[in-house]
Amino acid sequence: MKYMKARSTIPVRSRRLLLAGAMALAALHGAAQSGKPTLFLISNSHLDTQWNWDVKTTINDYVHKTMTENMALMDKYPAFLLNYEGAIKYMWMKEYYPAEFERLKSYVASGRWHVSGMSVDAGDVMVSSAESILHSMLYAHRFYRQEFGVRGGRDIMLPDCFGFSYALPALARHAGVRGFHTAKLAWGSASYDRLAPFGVWQGVDGSQIYAIYKPGAYDAHEEFNKDMTTDQETLERARANASAYGVPAVFRYVGPRSDHGGGLQDRQGSTGENTPYWLDLSARKQDGDLNVVLATPDECFHYLDSLRNGKYQVWDGELPMRSHGVGCYTSWGLLKRWNRKTELLADAAEKASSLSHWLGARPYPAPQLRDAWVRMLWQQHHDGVTGTSILAANDISYNEYYLANKQFAQELLASAGATSALMDTRAGGIPMLVYNPLSQERTDVVEAEVDCPAGPAGVRVLGPDGREVLSQVLSHDGRSGRLRLLFAATVPPLGYAVYDIRPGEPSTLTSSLTANAQARQMSDGRYRVTVSAQGDVAQVYDLVNKRALLGAVRQQMIYDHEDTWPAWEVSYTDVCRTPSAQLGSGAQVTLVEDGPLRKSFRVWRSQDGSTFVQYIRMTALSHRIDCVNEVDWQTPGRMLKVRFPFTFAASRDTYDLSLGTIARGVRTPDCYEVQGHQWADHTAAGGQYGVSILNDCKYGWDKPDTRTLRLTLLHTPSCGGYRHQANMDLGPNQFTYSILPHDGGWNQHTQCEAARLNQPLLAFTAPAHPGTLGRTVSLARLSTDSVSIKALKRAEDSDELIVRLYEWTGTDQPGVRVTFPAPIESAREVDALEQEVGPATFSDSTLTLAIGHYQPRTFAVRLKSPSLQPDTAALGGTPVSLPYNVDVMSGDKSRGNASTLYPYAYPAEQVPDTLLSGGVRFVMGDRRDGRRNALRCSGQDITLTPGAGEDKLCLLMASAAAQGSTARVVVGGDTTTIEVPCYTGRVGQPLTCTTLEAKYTRDPVALAIPHAHSVSGRANEAMQYMMAYRYCVPLPQDASSARILGSDTRLLLLAATTSSSPMDDLREATPLTTEIDYRELGSALADTLDGRLVPRTVTASHQNGSKEAATMANDQDPATKWCVTGGQSQEPWLQYTFAQPVVIDRWMVLGAARENGDYVARGFRLQYQSEDGTWVDADVVSGNTLNKCVRTMTPLTTQAVRLQMTQGEQDGYTTRVCEFAVYGHPQATTAITTVEATRQGMGHTYDLQGRRVSAPTHGIYIRDGRKVLVR
Template identity: 30%
Template sequence: MNEKEFQIYRERAEGFLERLKNEFFYETVDLQAEVFHSVDPVPWAKRLEGSYVPAAEGDCWGGLWESAWFHITGKVPEAWAGEPVWFKLELGGEILIFDDGGVPFCGLTNTSVFAANYRKNLLEFTPKARGGETVDFYAEVGGNGLLGDEITPGTDWRCEVGDIRHLKMGRFNVEAWNLANDFEVLLSLLRTLPEKSYRAVQLNMALNEAVSAYADDPANAAAARSCVAPQLAMRATDSALSTAAVGHAHIDTGWLWPVRETIRKCARTFSSQLYNLERYPDYVFGASQPQLYAFVKEHYPELYAKIREAVKSGRWELQGGMWVEADCNIISGESMVRQFLAGKNFYMDEFGMDVRNLWLPDVFGYSAAMPQIIRKAGCDWFLTQKISWSQFNKFPYHTFHWRGIDGTEVLTHFPPEDNYNSALKPEQLNYAVNNFNENYFLPEFITLFGVGDGGGGPRPEHIEHGLRTADLEGCPRVRFDRADAFFARLAEHAGELPEWAGELYLELHRGTLTTQARTKRNNRKCEQMLAQTEFICSVLPAADYPAETLDRLWKVLLINQFHDIIPGSSIRKVYEVTEAEHAMILAECENLVRSAAAKLTAPDGDALTVVNTLSYDYTGAVALPEEWASHRITDGAGRELLTQAGENGVWVLGEFPPQSVTTLYRGEAVEAFPPEADDSLVLENDLVRYEFDADARLVAAFDKTIGRDVVAGAAANLLALYVDQPNKWDAWDVDFTYVDTPPAYAKGVKAFRSESGPVRQALTFELTVGRSAIRQQVVLTENSKRLDFNTEVDWKERHRMLRVAFPTTVRAEEAYCDIQYGFVRRTTARNTSWDFARFEVAAHRYVDISDACGGAALLNDSKYGYRLDAGTLDLNLLRSPTYPDSEADQGTHFFTYSFLPHAGGLCGSEVMQEAACLNRAPAVLPGKGTFALPCRVAGGEGVSLEVVKKAEKSDALVIRVVETDGRRSTAVLDFARGTKLVETNLLEWTEEGELPIVDGSVELTLRPFEIRTFLVR
């Protein structure tokens, strides 16, 4: 057989398969339907309250994001007695079919991004009809496709929302369907073989014998199958690898659809998988994200009961310790802890299961702080595949020990198929075999198969593929299995595995560090407010602690940290809800603090109590109510504090110790004097002098403590507007080529001194850039070098990106970047392709560069995307993609970034203190403080008391302390109550040692970046 003949025979077999797919379902009759259309979903119990109208194929019942109930009836023809009878339903959206008791039975969908002709539209009614029986059921339809409305920007494809395309009942040729599955597997195998190989030629001929035997007659399907049966019976070689095939359905909690629709996606997916479990006794399915199970428990309790039974049987695997598959670049250290705390407690409380893996197949990079958090949350294993997406460098391992900033390691596996939507076909399986970096000594890898989101997970066809590839020559051996069983076997090889230290940086999707800036800012505010609220409420008696409210608020925040919500890659409908929920969290936290204050302070109209919950001195200005302006203000010792009238109140300059409660008193009225006129664009105190030009550029920054101009020779606060047209993923990506087009720079419209006094000085600049307006109030407080740029932007751009750069005289090969509960060092050079790929990196509250003379830091209250280039600190402020949200970040934005020169290196400077203070101002409570916080750091540097709260399962207090400097640090903790500390893990499940509290104090020593959690009893 020559090459041309081989190709023609193969094309004949491929064409036959496509024709065969249309011949399973035949001799159809129409089903009758009536439809009740609604804008919002209507639950099963209220489906009969609507007005139903007749519906038929060709009708359109509604539009995108709308909903409908279909009542479908029919009668099986008498002539079909003894035959399999199936339905073919395409009703203009995602379908959830219910049984007679109102329990979700199975989900169907229409087109998929994974294949233009993807359909999950067939469902068995009965394997053997009696003939004459009636059909009567209800189906709920959501007006959206598997992935929302649009596949990719610029396409004209839309799912057929509302269009009734198929409403049929028909006979089903099971043997022809099985023949198609045979052909799917064998043709896929054929495509992996060399054309001249003996196996390929024999396989090609067998397929063509089957085509001839079929003879365009479905009645010949069994005869055709017999032609290929010997090929399917050929066993895998002794040297073949194995794969643990886990049925999987990655469900994005919010993305191209609102979270509301995810609830129904869960019901469609989970009911479909119960359907599969009943029909395939060896099949195993797994699903992650406790939030999704919580949705099902609330909205579909009978379905949830079935899931619990499937979990108990061992064939349904609970996966992933986090509440949702959360972003791991942007969320705080404590948010990461709470993802595990909420997630693993839910699994334990609801199922009695301790889930030991972190399951994040689709997250956009992984912080180096994670290994410690993963292990201290009781997880031993980590799975992702996303790093395979990296643009420039191929990650060297698929199975390895990942080591974090504190030295903790976690066993990690990347599925070598480089995806989590396998079809269990030989092409994908053999790609994995050859791609698997550890295939020279590890006997198996993991495969995740099925179509997620609206695809409902594995289809029966996927499972059939797995059955055919279980022991097939030319493929790895496929075994349906659980992920935890696979990882347990993998752990037996732990001593042989390589190591990777530091972050798992995704060389892609760098724009997610900036997109949807309002969401990111409010997330940061919620994180800080929740921590402060817990701290204050922990002073209350255990019975008064608002545990249920705080748990609810945390879980609302956690769901909005999903990896397509907080990164900014979802549609507008998602952010409308997220912004409202963030506002709710902040408002309820304020109410909780106000309620606590009423119990903790004595009423006094001339007293206010300032509560600093940080582990640092707060030595800056604190805002007090407007009615306190023009009054003498003293502290509890009678010392008069410096004050200054502001736009909306009065600024008081105080020193508030770590974890302190300080009462301020309002005395007699004093005469307010207007500030002296000063037209200079200079801000100066005893520590530093800053000079600006009319375009708000910082032209000089002289640090008096070290005698150095930190920006000499280059203007800083350089606000630049770049063209931002990513090649592919609009909301997701920033391409390195953005610097090739010269930016537009902000131009001054007006500049003036807006504040002057003993507490702080301020300059205000009004600027324009592009079509947008910027207003900056630049503030210098009396006792600080920190220069705050309080910024308001009226943003009207499309496909533009606003950045600010601070070129400095500091020359350092590395920058220190704040991450969750620690920092990482990153190069400022571009020596290698790995360095180049990190042209945009994630950092939280600060980035610092230092040399032998000192350094400079760029702080912020809500930004995450930095560019590090030699001595320049560059911060990504705003960007305006148009897909998937055409209105992303249009409108008004408020944020603060700060420039801070300093003496010494990072850990000997005030950078961490100032960054913490910028992000969490003290709480100001009405009345006189009559309480003390339950715990405080009394001595020692490098240790931060991050959390004080009530325990999850008892009335004990929980405290969490963190080593912040990356070295061995010691600190003394003082306690207002309690007699002993019992060390526990992040979940509060363990008791790992007891420390007595002697005279109200305990001395602790922590390893570099160590996180320790204690119960205070």
């Protein structure tokens, strides 16, 4: 097509207009088929955000090279064009390389650099929720529009993702996207051979987008090192496509290899590496057999649209992979759990913030929510949440997930506090505010914890109307004075209700819920659950229809081995294996909850080194049967599945896709391990009844036969390559799966119950006061439960409410009504990018719409403001003028130009002038170079001028000390002590194969900048977080000054404000954040600090200098190591000598898999020194693949031990040991010490089988490595 040849002579923007017009004309006259065939080359530079490297390398090297190398190619070759996706990379360009980023803007403006894709990152679309995908497109679009003045591509650019959901076309169309392209289907899609090279992909709601399925490898380039206008193979393909589909064209990727981004090599004369030259020549040449166009995906899809005809293949279904990627539904369960929990916390925070904003109770925290969303969304990149990156990358993701989790929780808490201040919370007992983030009114169980110094005989709970509701006491901790309780709460949709908790008052309410401990049975009057002696749900029985629905639900261990792609794949062979073991031996089954609201059996089991605790629960409010699991997983080379054997057949089961559902049959070699989100359903062939299986953080399923469904829980394969992945999931794991029997087929009831499981009611204790809102409030109500409000937020660029609805039963819904608490002033339909689509129908306070099956629809609604409007400006508080005395900030052009007292400086450009945190406004210090902007606290008095009613002093603080600092704040006669964390480092660290313990910073984060300036190095430190924390202390009436004292000179006060904000008045009664750690387990095999014996001296046969010395194996810091090169010694030893004889019963070696999985020591021995001085083997390890190898043994007594290495690596002899520890107690310690049960000490308590015991009663236990008699 000759119009394509205008590239070299016509300005790009004009060329784009001509291109569109010419293609439309070609389609109109049918000239495309008779014209010259075209090769469309989609030039790209694929960069994995993390994979075999971490994001620090991406930012420091790959992002910069991608910019500079491609801009150089554009300067040299007039026809060269690049398509580049991933808004997060552009954000890093702006943050770390501002000068180059400004240059880049001109290339984008000229059309030479095309902002492609429409997402924060090239994210996984099988595990990510529908709302994550839509928010990703929204925030990418917003950034592109603000920085470049463009919308971003109208394409889904996912060249390297592991499968594509049936929901994706629907989500894409809702964001105005026209097409999708990928290279990954060639890696083994079950549908690959049935797919055309390109065509139309139809989604779950009937939406259609164009798709390029077979563009070749995204890093192909050698084959284009020639004049492509005369390439006969391409010409033949184009002619074949013209005949088969009416499209005389071929679409191909071209790009550099290695997934490092960067530019194509431009080496003249180098075979296969002079691609830019040949691309430019081919694109500019006029007289060849083929047109060659370096095209944007938008142009490709416009071209396909112009030639649309009846020959186009319409693919109506999902596009999963056969094997490559199906393991990603399960790999690294920590990531999956944090992802699900954080997605849903984001939803709850947005909805709560929308209500408090509409009420005028607080400004909408858009920057804070957006920052948390983006932080979470880039963890969903296709080597992130999928679990396929190196361990160092995972550590960064854990921290990012937890930080986003905290940010959402903080905004939710602040919004709930602001709304609560307007409600009537008066109570005879403890006022409790209960929040429902779902769009369905619900009566559900609240599990809460409140202060109650004395152990109550019972508890009585009154609802908003003053009537008593079902309740029961779970436990009371006499030491902390905390009471755990359950109560039934009815809460309006997207709203709150106030309850009155009265400890000590007896409740006489009963329910139909029953339990029989001896028979191990529970019943809610409709269904009966029997628990077997092996600890399984043995049967679910329908008492009304007199039929069993489900047989023994067994957790199964299955051999799991992957030579090449361990995290990515679960083989068909392994999935079909007979289980190597099923849980059950030695089970302990106890009825532990026996109240009128909930019955619960606790099951303890162990198998092949792993320990399991499960609570099997029924409540009086639902037919749902919950199985709440905690697992100390220590069984490598296995996957764990749970099998649900139904008593009735179904040829196909239905799986939740987050938006819509899909039905799949019995597994086949092409489709065996499949993806599903919150539930899957098995309904009898006639549709009379069925059972839904729900879960709270799992995604992998298989259907072995017509009567069985299995959910994959853990995936820890033995490995050939990527050896660090042999450690996946080892350690603590929590997950819940639930059994939901139902009449008829699945419907909105299944959806609602899954939503309730995943988003439980949240409770807060509140101060008692009257309020004009009354005791309940709701932001919106739906006329039907067949539709759900899945997003409710403030618009990005207006004060409208964005309301997004999904149809979630698969049936068109006419006449759906959304009713708000105030008249609607305006309403319009918008897309996912919040761009106007058309008008909306509304009357008074009700929006009316029709919605198609599984369709997403979004509306921008402006409500009349309520009459009760507090002064939100006043809530922000009165800034305090501080006597700043130190500079802790530096600009990008003078990195590290700050006080040399501290190792890092805050990057000035990333610090706002005014920071809003928890509704409090902090005015920051002068960020210009050389100015003082922090107070080094050493007892200075600061002057306070609080406004009327301001009763809190809010402080923005940080410590430059690695261990943190202690602040003492003296106001009036009161002193408040605050432990302030370090201003850098991680806030979230789970217990994994590379750590010794879980560490979580619980303090409220007010500022989190993923970027530091090194003061000594005068350089950027990528992903070196700079933090500041918010604290509030009571401010007595008439207080005019405060004194801040620090435990050291490293305590920093960055800003202070006096405030009357009620947002800090609430306290969590149910946890908001997700901390992954042991609750009940954490056996001696997993705990690496309890009972650790400290040597007097540490010596070694060799060490690799002072920076990798022997002592570093004993410093309890997993980031350091003892190292001996193979050249120094192939069998070095490390010796610990103790001050007195010790008794040792277990030991641990922590390897260096965080650097490389091949660095894990393959062979080593624990030796002890006998009385005659000889060294004796106490334990021998060979063929090891575990990074954290913990061993138990028969107790021995010695005064010295050695770690004798035999093979320091998997394939070599360099030794790298991050930690070596032995556990037990000094020989002089009395064998059994008698202690009171209430004296818990600092360490954990275990029974003699190594199981952690949270509340020992009487008997012999292990505590701090010693035997104790608890009486």
